[in-house]
Amino acid sequence: MLMDSPNKCLNKIPDFIYDEACLDIINTLNQTIYIFGQYTECHKCNFQKLSQIDPAQNSSVLVNTVYPIDLYYVRDANTTEECRFQKTLSEHYRYG
Known part of the structure; x- marks a missing residue:
């Protein structure tokens, strides 16, 4: 699930390739x-831990x-x- 370039979202304007988006979490x-x-x-796959976010911090x-x-x-x-939810995200977009 995790992408090969996990730090890509740290850039203000990420250099996206096909089928990528950033999810900013506060x-x-x-x-x-x-x-x-x-x-x-x-189907029936275990969930993966994507991020650990300390109090009053954010992550992408x-x-x-x-x-x-x-x-x-x-x-x-x-x-x-x-707060479990399902979402279809669009490529080349930053969600937050």
């Missing part, structure tokens, strides 16, 4: 969150836009999914 909570994701095409994740992505987050050591 943690406004007072605790660390962990972002998990998986493409809907991958490079994603492939060929298939819809299913995302959720958990707080600290908690394993309960929060």
Whole structure:
């Protein structure tokens, strides 16, 4: 799931290739969150940890836009999914 150039989204204007987009995530909570994701095409695959974001910090994740992505987050050591959603992203776009 993770792309070959995970730092590409650190650039203000990323040099995207086909089927890439950046997902900018801001943690406004007072605790660390962990972002998990998986493409809907991958039937019964385990979710992968995409990012760990400390309190009042942000992170950017490079994603492939060929298939819809299913995302959720958990707080600290908690394993309960929060705010789970599925989204089809467009290539060459920055979401935040």
